[in-house]
Amino acid sequence: MSAIRWVLPYEVHPPQDGACIGYPTDWWFPERHAKGERARDFLVAKEICRECHVKSECLEYAISAQEMHGIWGGLSLEEREKVIRQRKKDGTLKLFTKIPITENL
Numbered sequence: 001m002s003a004i005r006w007v008l009p010y011e012v013h014p015p016q017d018g019a020c021i022g023y024p025t026d027w028w029f030p031e032r033h034a035k036g037e038r039a040r041d042f043l044v045a046k047e048i049c050r051e052c053h054v055k056s057e058c059l060e061y062a063i064s065a066q067e068m069h070g071i072w073g074g075l076s077l078e079e080r081e082k083v084i085r086q087r088k089k090d091g092t093l094k095l096f097t098k099i100p101i102t103e104n105l
């Protein structure tokens with residue numbers, strides 16, 4: 001059976017114990033809400049991220065995995081895209097890659 005395996009460019013994992021644990025996940029995905037709620041959730045989520053002890057790891061994961069939704073490491077997609085553009089210019093962008101593998105599942 002074939003599967004896809006993520007190949008990590010370096011040791012980065014999605015945060016497991018960030019400051020967002022215990023809060024509604026939807027706050028980090030304000031694009032799911034109506035416009036009024038969107039702005040409020042966005043600001044609350046960013047404020048919680050600001051104090052998070054795994055903020056850097058969270059951001060690196062989202063950039064490397066090319067997360068297209070939500071707030072990660074305190075940055076929205078648009079803000080992450082700026083970082084990605086800069087890293088492309090600098091030649092420092094590292095992305096996860098997917099490779100097809102065959103294994104006994």
Ligand code: SF4
Nearest residue numbers: 018020049052058073
């Ligand atoms: S930086 Fe924000 S989204 Fe990432 S783990 Fe911390 S609180 Fe959660």
